[in-house]
Amino acid sequence: DAGITQSPRYKITETGRQVTLMCHQTWSHSYMFWYRQDLGHGLRLIYYSAAADITDKGEVPDGYVVSRSKTENFPLTLESATRSQTSVYFCASSDGKGGRGETQYFGPGTRLLVL
């Protein structure tokens, strides 16, 4: 029972390179989210998805692209990485159907360093 997984767990890249962070959940949750965690900011929402092929921007979407062709996968792409995108990235999912469904469950995170 994997739940929600992220890969890679650690990534070092260089400025200007494209990087894709993967997120996979086995619960068939409708909603999926990408957050970044930075000191002093807590977690901030980058993008979210209500269902396959439905995505929308969060608080800090600039420089990121997402897609969701399958319910279980929600990859996050940094098209041209910048040093300011060095962060810890968390994927989350929820049922979104009210009550317990409103609780988001998080993956283990991906630590990204952009040199």
Added chain:
Amino acid sequence: AQKVTQAQTEISVVEKEDVTLDCVYETRDTTYYLFWYKQPPSGELVFLIRRNSFDEQNEISGRYSWNFQKSTSSFNFTITASQVVDSAVYFCALSRYGGATNKLIFGTGTLLAVQP
């Protein structure tokens, strides 16, 4: 606009002390959800509790208790008889109720260090 404030950046206590983590929120919604998550040194985010805005009953789970007060827009978290394993960053978060997106707004977190 929605906002969550955790004014305590860091708290240090000695094992067995009680400790309260403060959370103050702002929202114009009349119904909403409040959450607490724990982030231990290993880095994962662990869900602790969800509270509906229309249910103001306080909740206790073992050594953990939560005090929700709508009148002061606060949702404080108390750990009784703290243990070293409680050392972590704790996040309070807010989301809209029944919204199409249930996006979470997080506070900046409180780092709790429990000394043996």
